[in-house]
Amino acid sequence: MLAIDAAAYRSPWRRRHPAAKAVLAGTLLLCALVLPPWPGAPITAAIALAVALGWARVPPRAFLRSARAPLAFIVTGSLTFLVSVDTSGLTWAPGGAARAGEVIGRCVAAVLAQLLFAMTTPLADVLPRLARRRGLAGLAEVAGLVYRMLSVVLETVDAVRRAQADRLGALSWRARWRSVTGLAAQVFVLSFERARRLEDGLRDRGYTGELAVSVGPLPLRGRFLALAPLPGVAAAVLTVALSLVPGLG
Amino acid sequence: MHIAEGFLPPLHAAAWTVAAAPFVVHGVVRLNRQLRENPEAKLLLGASGAFCFVLSALKIPSVTGSCSHPTGTGLGAILFRPPVMTVLGTITLLFQALLLAHGGLTTLGANAFSMAVVGPWAGYGAYALTRRLGGGLLVAVFAGAFTADLVTYCVTSAQLALAFPDPAGGFAGALTKFGAIFAVTQIPLAVSEGLLTVLVVRLLRSTSAAELIRLRVLKEGGVAS
Known part of the structure; x- marks a missing residue:
């Protein structure tokens, strides 16, 4: 299982309704995007981090490990703002560092809000609920199937990779190419084989096209739902208040 | 290249x-039908x-010696056709955002436009054109996958250049900058x-011809359609 999904299944917020958690993380995400980067981004990021580690009790090591890769991409991607291209060639961009800082700040806050939702809400709780919405049923059912098959396929990928490594499949450039093409083809064959076996099994059980999944009831509790927008509101109020302080805004 | 959240x-x-x-x-709509x-x-x-999803997470040995990830959109479009690939690609991008923190929810539209819409259509167009001009299956597959990958990145460069025009060179300067880096x-x-x-x-043609016929990539008898 993927690390973020595993954390979501273990989350103390697992029994909270996904809609309430979407309101909480969504408000913070909105703050990250629309508030002025200074001081909005650090405030939103700090509140998202506090909610994730303090209130939702996401394990800090897992949270930071999941944030590491996207944040590294954001920092390296923002380096392009430091240079400018014109007819004379490549030069240092005026105000490039400030622009890079703004984008990095906004992204850090947004990524933390996104992770707050992802690490407290398994997709298995979201997709069946979307399938009940009119017009989204077919899409959500296919997405649900992709999600369920993904765990099996990822296990297969791990097993094939281990087998290839045991046969020295990563020893040379040529061997790595052979391994990766073999892996892709093997995953294709196994995925389709599994789909066909599932199809046969379902047909034997009188499959009519409906893949109804039993979803445990998760009440949309009024208190949690009422509290959900508060971190975002706090970020907005604090940002406006600090913007009014001379020398800070 | 996924555009990150925020x-x-x-x-x-x-x-x-x-x-x-x-x-x-x-x-x-096509999927529901x-x-x-x-x-x-x-x-x-x-x-x-x-x-x-797995295809886009595979590490392939790069010509420069490092490892990179394929987009997978070319192969997807050839096997499943662009409209279905648009849906599957969008689902894949959503899962990558929520399960890997790779890409984002607010940037899902931009990433879907480049990777699930333009990339697959351009790749499939190159594949179909090569086949129509009499190219062999494997030549057409190369053209499709190469075009889908490259066009995806060109669109991403244009999206970034539109969002962050160069202070001196404007959109064109930024497009040159992002394009050159990519x-x-x-x-x-x-x-x-x-x-x-x-x-x-090539491997699938010898091991899974039945699936390729079912997906209309091959005709009965193993001939490329």
């Missing part, structure tokens, strides 16, 4: 979502989506993805 200004993120929406809706006519196809689509890594990667896709299809 990277695009809100107006750009919204505009790209609006731009991608008609293609995704068209794909969903396909599922009504053939409910068993749901399982095949589930398997295809899982395959697309060209260093992406042209070798597009070649690598093209080669990988050719090898995968």
Whole structure:
């Protein structure tokens, strides 16, 4: 299982309704995007981090490990703002560092809000609920199937990779190419084989096209739902208040 | 190259979502029709989506010596056709955002436009054109995968240039800057993805001809359609 999904299944917020958690993380995400980067981004990021580690009790090591890769991409991607291209060639961009800082700040806050939702809400709780919405049923059912098959396929990928490594499949450039093409083809064959076996099994059980999944009831509790927008509101109020302080805004 | 969560200004993120929406809706309509006519196809689509996710996470040896990830959109478009690939690609991008923190929810529209809409259509166009001009299956597959990969990155460069025009050179300067940076890594990667896709299809032709016939990539008797 993927690390973020595993954390979501273990989350103390697992029994909270996904809609309430979407309101909480969504408000913070909105703050990250629309508030002025200074001081909005650090405030939103700090509140998202506090909610994730303090209130939702996401394990800090897992949270930071999941944030590491996207944040590294954001920092390296923002380096392009430091240079400018014109007819004379490549030069240092005026105000490039400030622009890079703004984008990095906004992204850090947004990524933390996104992770707050992802690490407290398994997709298995979201997709069946979307399938009940009119017009989204077919899409959500296919997405649900992709999600369920993904765990099996990822296990297969791990097993094939281990087998290839045991046969020295990563020893040379040529061997790595052979391994990766073999892996892709093997995953294709196994995925389709599994789909066909599932199809046969379902047909034997009188499959009519409906893949109804039993979803445990998760009440949309009024208190949690009422509290959900508060971190975002706090970020907005604090940002406006600090913007009014001379020398800070 | 996924545009990270929060990277695009809100107006750009919204505009790209609006731009991608008609293609995704068209794909969903086609998907729903396909599922009504053939409910068993749901399982095949589930398997295809899982395959697309894994394909985009494979590390391929890059020409520069490092490792890179293929987009998988070319192979997906050739196997499943662009409208279905638009839906599967969008689902894959959503899962990558929520399960890997790779890409984002607010940038889903922009990423879907480049990777699930333009990339697959351009790749499929190159594949179909090469076949029509009399090119062999594997040559067409290379053309499709190479084009899909490269066009995806060109669109991403344009999206970034529109969002962050260069202070001196404007949109053109920013496009040159992002394009030049991507060209260093992406042209070798597009070649690598093209080669990988050719090898995968060659292997599939010998091990899974029945599936390729079912997907109308091959005709009965193993002849490329």
